[in-house]
Amino acid sequence: MKWDRLENWFYDTFPFTREWRNGEGKPKGTPAEDVFVSFASDLGGATKVSNSVVMEVETKESTYLRGMVYDQYVTSPSGKSRWTNYVQQYRYENVGGVIPVTFSRNVKYQIKSLKIIPVNIKSDILFSPWQPYKLSDSFYYEEENLNLKAKTSHATGEPYFVIYLTPSIDLKDLKEKGSTSLSEEERKRYLSYPSNLPERVKELAYSLTKDKQNQYDKVKAVEEYLRKFPYSLDVPPTPPGRDFVDYFLFDLKKGYCTHYATAMAVMLRTVGIPTRYVVGFKLPPAPDKNGKYIVTTADAHAWVEVYFDDYGWVTFEPTPHYPSIEFPIFLSSTSSDLPKEDILPDNRREEDFKNIEEGMSQSEKVTASENAPVDKKKEIKLIEVLGAFLLIVASSIFALYFKKKKTLDKDEKYLVIYYYDKIVRKLSKRGFTMRDSETTLEYQERVAKEGYKDFEQITRIYNKTVYGSKRPSLEEIKRMKEFFDSLKKERKFDIKRILRI
Numbered sequence: 001m002k003w004d005r006l007e008n009w010f011y012d013t014f015p016f017t018r019e020w021r022n023g024e025g026k027p028k029g030t031p032a033e034d035v036f037v038s039f040a041s042d043l044g045g046a047t048k049v050s051n052s053v054v055m056e057v058e059t060k061e062s063t064y065l066r067g068m069v070y071d072q073y074v075t076s077p078s079g080k081s082r083w084t085n086y087v088q089q090y091r092y093e094n095v096g097g098v099i100p101v102t103f104s105r106n107v108k109y110q111i112k113s114l115k116i117i118p119v120n121i122k123s124d125i126l127f128s129p130w131q132p133y134k135l136s137d138s139f140y141y142e143e144e145n146l147n148l149k150a151k152t153s154h155a156t157g158e159p160y161f162v163i164y165l166t167p168s169i170d171l172k173d174l175k176e177k178g179s180t181s182l183s184e185e186e187r188k189r190y191l192s193y194p195s196n197l198p199e200r201v202k203e204l205a206y207s208l209t210k211d212k213q214n215q216y217d218k219v220k221a222v223e224e225y226l227r228k229f230p231y232s233l234d235v236p237p238t239p240p241g242r243d244f245v246d247y248f249l250f251d252l253k254k255g256y257c258t259h260y261a262t263a264m265a266v267m268l269r270t271v272g273i274p275t276r277y278v279v280g281f282k283l284p285p286a287p288d289k290n291g292k293y294i295v296t297t298a299d300a301h302a303w304v305e306v307y308f309d310d311y312g313w314v315t316f317e318p319t320p321h322y323p324s325i326e327f328p329i330f331l332s333s334t335s336s337d338l339p340k341e342d343i344l345p346d347n348r349r350e351e352d353f354k355n356i357e358e359g360m361s362q363s364e365k366v367t368a369s370e371n372a373p374v375d376k377k378k379e380i381k382l383i384e385v386l387g388a389f390l391l392i393v394a395s396s397i398f399a400l401y402f403k404k405k406k407t408l409d410k411d412e413k414y415l416v417i418y419y420y421d422k423i424v425r426k427l428s429k430r431g432f433t434m435r436d437s438e439t440t441l442e443y444q445e446r447v448a449k450e451g452y453k454d455f456e457q458i459t460r461i462y463n464k465t466v467y468g469s470k471r472p473s474l475e476e477i478k479r480m481k482e483f484f485d486s487l488k489k490e491r492k493f494d495i496k497r498i499l500r501i
Contacts (some may be wrong), residue, residue, distance in 0.1 A: 042080055043258050044238040044247075054121050057283060057293040059114035064303065064315060065127040065295075067280035069145035073266050075194040083262070083277050086189045089421060090140040090149070092414065098134050099141055099394075101165065104310035108168045115413035117159045117292075124150045126472050127280060128162045130305070130315060136161035140414060152413075156238075167311055170279040175216045177308040179274050186274035190307060193266050198246040203266035210353065215273055219306050219316060222267050227320040228256040260318040261302040274307040274435075282322060416465040419480040423458060426487040458483050 050342050057065070065230060070083035093099070103109070116127060126139055126148035135161050140149040151161070182190070208225055209218035232254040236246045245266045248259045265275040282301040283293045301322070306312040424434055434443045444459035458480055462468045 020252065030327065040131065043083070043244045043262060044235070044255075048479075049298045051298055052137045053119045053294055053296050054118040054299070055119050055127075055295045057295060058117070058291070059283075060112070060282040060286055062293065063114075063129045064278075064301070065116075065281045065283065066130060066146075066278055067125055067127050068278070069147055069305070070277045070279075071145065071189050073177065073193055073269075073277070075196060075243060079241040080242075081194075081238070081262075085142075085235065087144070087262045087421075089143045090414065090417065091143055092140050092151075093135075093138065097138075099132055099146060101133070101148075102131060103165075103167045105313040107310055110168060112161065112166055113161060113163045115159055115161050122372075124152065124415045126150050126160065126162070127189065129164045129166070131167070132162060133165050133166050134163040141416070161283075167325045169311055169314065172217075173313065174308060174314070174327060177310060178215050179307045181311060182310045186314060187274065187281060190276065191269050191272065193269050194245070197266070197270070198243055201243070201246050201249060201267065202270040204249060204266075205270045208267075208408070215306075215308065218273060219268060219374060222264055223316055223318045223324070224258050225268055226264055226318040229260070229320070231256060231321040236260075257302040257319045257320070260320075261304050264304045264316070264318040268304075268306065276305040276307075276313065278303050278305055282487050412474075412477060413465055415477050416462055416472050416480060417453070418464045419484050420458065423455075423480070423484050423487065426484065427452070427455075430487075454483055454486075 002114075060095065070085055072084045072086050073081065073205045074084055075081050092141055112129070113128070126135060128135075128148055130146075130268050131149060132141070132146060135148070138151045139150070141147065142149075179187075205222060208221045211219055212218040230253075233256055235252060238244050245263045246258075248255055248263055252259070259279055267273045267276045277303045279300070281299045282294050282297060284299065284304075287293050301319075304316045304318060306316055308314050315325060317323070424443075432447050432450065432452075438446075440459050440463055461472055461480060463478045465472045
């Protein structure tokens with residue numbers, strides 16, 4: 001899909017990115033989508049780091065908080081390099097729902113939890129270490145990359161809790177793993193790079209890895225090479241027409257996290273190693289005197305995930321400003337400090353989570369009511385009652401339009417994204433695949449010329465909702481559903497469409 005579909009997430013999440021990326025601030029009150037540049041999409045340029053507090057995190061250790069994960073490094077016709085995603089497919093989970101485990105049944109893991117308190121941030125993006133498993137709120141998750149979105153944005157002071165699983169990685173075992181378990185479609189996604197990527201980028205990656213005997217050693221060879229480059233925030237933008245990675249490796253030879261992470265991800269892909277580009281926050285090395293990790297804009301970061309059989313996606317750190325991630329060698333696969341139970345979607349051991357979830361529940365109660373002033377408790381109770389009433393009313397209205405039970409829990413914006421993606425998938429099966437280089441309007445024009453005139457209305461609804469931040473009406477959602485239903489009923493081999501008459 002076009003990268004612009006994901007930029008809005010970062011506009012909402014990082015309304016300060018213009019300030020710390022290139023110092024071009026705008027007056028307060030200017031719409032974010034007209035002012036700020038996505039951390040992921042605008043690669044390069046000098047950056048000014050501020051120390052504005054973004055969130056507070058209560059956890060037992062410093063860790064990486066994933067915000068967005070990207071799988072496609074693309075170059076626009078003008079020569080600008082960006083990260084985007086091959087496809088988006090969201091799944092909605094109610095409170096208590098879990099995210100499928102992505103590592104093998106044979107991999108041991110640790111169960112951990114943390115609490116995030118937004119301070120100067122309001123967004124529907126939910127942050128979590130790898131691998132998220134369960135959250136305190138209803139959420140959507142992107143099925144390929146596990147990007148997390150809340151059903152409603154979390155405002156300042158509204159905490160949420162995350163239970164996550166940390167695979168226990170044995171270095172000796174990791175060195176025996178490749179990436180053969182990925183499907184052909186997954187390999188296409190995680191090994192792609194622009195066809196016009198300069199040859200010397202590929203040649204450098206090959207020269208660094210050709211003598212290494214396993215995938216892990218190849219990954220570390222590239223990582224260690226990049227970590228020798230000086231770290232600097234004062235760097236010029238990539239010259240017009242130059243590939244971002246090529247310019248960084250052979251001319252600039254210094255930079256910050258986006259330079260290192262992008263270069264590592266792309267270089268490894270050229271030698272057949274699947275990678276992903278991740279942006280989010282790296283917690284400070286230690287908590288403050290109150291035991292909380294204070295996360296500021298200066299902690300925004302980009303890093304790399306590499307796929308290994310059985311272990312799934314493993315984090316690597318190519319930026320020299322941060323310590324390299326080292327994995328232990330366990331003397332025994334049955335070491336007593338490792339958990340012995342597996343958690344799979346069809347075989348969960350809920351008792352393993354009982355203590356953590358009870359702790360989360362108690363924390364939520366304290367945050368929501370016990371800490372509130374006495375004269376506010378009645379107000380909170382009233383809000384709860386009114387909220388329940390409005391929820392019943394809203395559900396009743398939705399039921400008039402959507403008889404299928406599975407759609408009753410989704411909000412309006414999600415339904416627009418949900419149906420648009422399903423429509424695009426259906427059109428793709430009819431020969432109208434959306435190209436990476438196309439905007440939604442360009443795609444709509446191409447599809448409309450082939451007889452799908454009603455798709456113009458669908459695109460207008462989608463663009464208004466996603467890019468214009470407008471709430472869609474129930475009639476508009478109904479229209480998208482009807483269009484999708486009409487595609488399902490359409491004969492697969494329509495002779496008029498085949499002959500283009």
